[in-house]
Amino acid sequence: MEYEKKQVDFSKTAQSQEWSLWKYIDSLPFEEDDVWREITLGEGNTPLIKISENLLAKAEYYMPTLSFKDRGSVILVAMAKKLGIDRVVADSSGNAGTSIAAFGARAGIQCDIFVPESTSEKKLKQIAAHGATVHKIPGNREDTARAAMAMVEETNSFYASHIYNPLFWEGTKTYVYEIYEQLKGILPEAFIIPVGNGTLLIGAYIAFQELMSSGQIQEMPKILAVQAGACAPISKAFEEGKTTVEPVENKGTIAEGIAIAAPARGSEILEAIRATGGDIIAVSEESILQARNELASKGVYVEITTGANYAAYLQYIEKYPELSEQKVVFPLCGAGIKSN
Ligand SMILES: *Cc1c(COP(=O)(O)O)cnc(C)c1O
Secondary structure (H helix, E strand, C coil): CCCCCCCCCHHHHCCCCCCCHHHHHHHCCCCCCCCHHHHCCCCCCCCEEEEECCEEEECHHHCCCCECHHHHHHHHHHHHHHCCCCEEEEECCCHHHHHHHHHHHHHCCEEEEEEECCCCHHHHHHHHHCCCEEEEECCCHHHHHHHHHHHHHHHCCEECCCCCCCHHHHHHCHHHHHHHHHCCCCCCCEEEEECCCCHHHHHHHHHHHHHHHCCCCCCCCEEEEEEECCECHHHHHHHCCCCCCCCCCCCCCCCHHHCCCCCCCHHHHHHHHHHCCCEEEEECHHHHHHHHHHHHHCCCCECHHHHHHHHHHHHHHHHCHHHHHCCEEEECCEEHHHCC
């Protein structure tokens, strides 16, 4: 979908009385007075928390449904509403489904949410609470996606996919805009970003490109990505110097939010990481749990998947000792109470 993207005037947004990502309306595919006003739950506008001298965490668990997915889903659902759609189908490992269900409820749109059978009970309850129909699918995440797509075809419904629909990234890019504004017109040297399907990563990369082309930054920050070692197709392809990603077998990881064995956007993710001079590593199951506990000991309670992000930082500063002298931001993608 084409629309006119205007450059964000950060001197204006810094004064904005709109306490949500909608302060960046100039760069979003909606008008000032539009359907989003009926649907918004105040998503975005999340704090940056100091973890150590040069390390900041962006607390995405402050979101209405407790994960960063709200940035993308609000855009998708608002657009569905604008197009007059009354029923959507989505598939998810949990958090995207929760988010679509919440905004769907706001918009009066019936949602069918497909999730793997193994999804955390708490996320399932959250989805059902909003009145969405939950379809628990046996097998892996890819089986879930296939079941959702089959329903899309059979019923000719709107596929509110955070993976295939590029509108989702228009929302996730605001993650970077907010950091730029919070740091008063600069970006950190590096962004640690978890990758399953890459919706945060691709959104961040789009924001980097927009800020470059408007001259608001002169250099792209590095994307330092992370996957769970037990399911790391992109990190494998990166290490092998490939430009496309072969599916792997998910050996079973506690990081359910990034357990994507066959990412549909693999090539784009590799390209974004390489274009920023970045890197991608895989972290162990043990280090994920350890990092989650360490964050909790600092007052920060995240869902298990998010332990991987801090584990990655600790591994990256071993790999690149100079990184500990540089400003780095990592996301607290999901709230602790989402995990069983
Ligand atoms: C969705 C999600 C991710 C990863 O996002 P992708 O878009 O799949 O790369 C990471 N952590 C949590 C908690 C998530 O919900």
